[in-house]
Amino acid sequence: MAAKQRGRPRSAVAHQAILEAARDLLACGGYEQMTMEAIAARAGVGKQTLYRRWPSKSAVVAEAVLSGYLVAETPPPADSGDVAEDLRLWLRQQFEWLGAPTVTALVRGLTAAAIDSDIDAARLYDHLTGPGRQQLTDRLSAGVRQGQLRPDIDLETVADVFAGTMLYHGVTGAPATAPDADRLLGLLLTGMALPANTASKPPGEEPAPSP
Amino acid sequence: MAAKQRGRPRSAVAHQAILEAARDLLACGGYEQMTMEAIAARAGVGKQTLYRRWPSKSAVVAEAVLSGYLVAETPPPADSGDVAEDLRLWLRQQFEWLGAPTVTALVRGLTAAAIDSDIDAARLYDHLTGPGRQQLTDRLSAGVRQGQLRPDIDLETVADVFAGTMLYHGVTGAPATAPDADRLLGLLLTGMALPANTASKPPGEEPAPSP
Amino acid sequence: MAAKQRGRPRSAVAHQAILEAARDLLACGGYEQMTMEAIAARAGVGKQTLYRRWPSKSAVVAEAVLSGYLVAETPPPADSGDVAEDLRLWLRQQFEWLGAPTVTALVRGLTAAAIDSDIDAARLYDHLTGPGRQQLTDRLSAGVRQGQLRPDIDLETVADVFAGTMLYHGVTGAPATAPDADRLLGLLLTGMALPANTASKPPGEEPAPSP
């Protein structure tokens, strides 16, 4: 081992002030507004204090977004016994939350950071979406146990679909509406294939389309 | 009115040279490397010639990416009569194509441009994904007519799911593999809900949890 | 030949504004106060416009001081026929002028610039002292023609003595007073050696000490 902690230790206060300043600037002015100089000034910190901790602007943004996202968690899906309804409400909530300018700014900031550097963006998104993912997969698993969902569904793929959709709306700024949520969920629940086509095809039986 | 074309007409050669230079720089150095000065220099053009045509860097990038994407089109899904297999092959192909460094660079460039300006990013992505979208929805419609797909599927939502997934992989740089394609398609075809649930949902009934 | 003047020519206005701003800052705040950024701001100019013309701060200072000095010329020594008196008045005037805070600041600035770069400082000082030098040597030559000064005096050496003295006072900030001027001039006119010694020096002969 080494270096046994010599010299003045790095200030945790400064660390937090920087991340918060970065988030504030990101929220109110976007990625371009969020200058290293502005961050330092707003955090009441020298520029070198930023560069001592992070090698570049992208890295600061990445950590700022991640740490900020985690404190602004949304509640997990309820478990009323009706998985479709629970997911529907949860997804609507997620979409609504994602539509908040602050959150959009965080997503765009993180995306910009991911693009203009060699940050491991996939890892970042995993961190970012991690908690929501877990909430989702938990509820899906419960739905399986409750006999409402197919036991063979690929939880990760479902989570990826949601993540991709959210990224799309975050980047484009196109708001994700409640009907969007419903349509997406409907597709994922029902699937595209006719039942006849999928697992065991009950011969001749045509499910009645919505009247 | 409209001054019917006075003075020297704008050079189409310069126009193309600029877009190509932009794409080249984007492909080899990323969005940050692609400066307006570098584009102008590489295209053998004055900077003013860029700004006479596009109002900002983002706009140049946008058009460069879009025009570049279009010339590198992928073929539409086949129609062998088996819609699941046709889509599987097409999606794999799309994913593979998307994994090419050049294409990734274009996607990332477009995303960066979308973020740091007030470009209508949604419109851009529509342009970008438009052709693929059309190919997809055409094949899906055919599948419906062939009695292999549900007649009530929401084509746009399906297309959005694909677009979101591709954006995710483009931005993170995480390669989208053939198994990913298969899993995604499987989910979308089959859906998550058990057949029993879709048809009749016994309200309030709690299935026995696993013992 | 080459380059036949393409592109926008450099602005002479900006050039002058920069030099003047540099001199102003030097005069009111010293060498340390005179930042490149402050110069640019005061001149209403981008920093790049400075660096396009001069490679470093020292170079800007050098030119600013030189051009400023030249416009603030002092009058040449009079020629009343009495060279001693003419020089006495001129030297007093020079000393007084040198004591002005503005001039001291210029001298110190130039000296600082000379020290912290590889500027050819000797050349700068020559430029700086050139006009005064010429005035001095002209008057000395006239004095020689008028039979008041020795024909074999080394004009350059005399000028160097004055220059060195002025540099000393400029750097230290110790004001050069009128009595200082008189003493220096007295020394230079009269010399240190006794007349007996100057005329004929009998080798090996020990002169009788003063009785």
Added chain:
Amino acid sequence: MAAKQRGRPRSAVAHQAILEAARDLLACGGYEQMTMEAIAARAGVGKQTLYRRWPSKSAVVAEAVLSGYLVAETPPPADSGDVAEDLRLWLRQQFEWLGAPTVTALVRGLTAAAIDSDIDAARLYDHLTGPGRQQLTDRLSAGVRQGQLRPDIDLETVADVFAGTMLYHGVTGAPATAPDADRLLGLLLTGMALPANTASKPPGEEPAPSP
């Protein structure tokens, strides 16, 4: 009063190491190279140890230069009975010594320190030139006693002339040569005025111009 020395005493070793490090850096890299951090690092000392002893960089430089100068003293002028020759040799030696890169660096460092702070530069130069001054004035006084020099010469003014000349050469880096020394000494010994002029001016006589 006066807290009679409690706590750990200051390290004399560190003191010397600092001054030596400062001189070394000054000698090999100039004033700009000589940063407080570099001095501390080279002396194997914490920065606070510097600031505990000196209030600023200029102060460190000043003491470093002075202490360095004193240990590198040049011998005093000889007293062979011939004051002109003694001074000539001594001045040549001084000029040669001054031309050494190390000495030039010290002079430039001291000058830079004098400029960018409110150090009493005159006092520093007095310290710096003090020993040489004393040597010089001693020899001049002896010359006066020996009847070779005028009894009314102003010793301080002579010393100032030498100091100014040396400062000029130190700052500009222009080497002071042996002929320079001879010329300067010739001027100071002989003076500029014709003997006739100093004592009694023959009235109305116009000297013939050079043929």
Added chain:
DNA sequence: TGCTAACCGAGACGGTACGTCCTGTCTTCCC
């Protein structure tokens, strides 16, 4: 022997200037 004060090396801190780079505009001469 322990207490307390001042030192020590190390290095982070706020601040500020540096010199480079890029954006979007402008100004020149050439077609």
Added chain:
DNA sequence: GGGAAGACAGGACGTACCGTCTCGGTTAGCA
């Protein structure tokens, strides 16, 4: 009028240094 060239104001970048502050640890006198 368009086009290539390049200067323009402005401003962010990342580096470096100044002088201060804060760690853990050392070295003295005093108790």
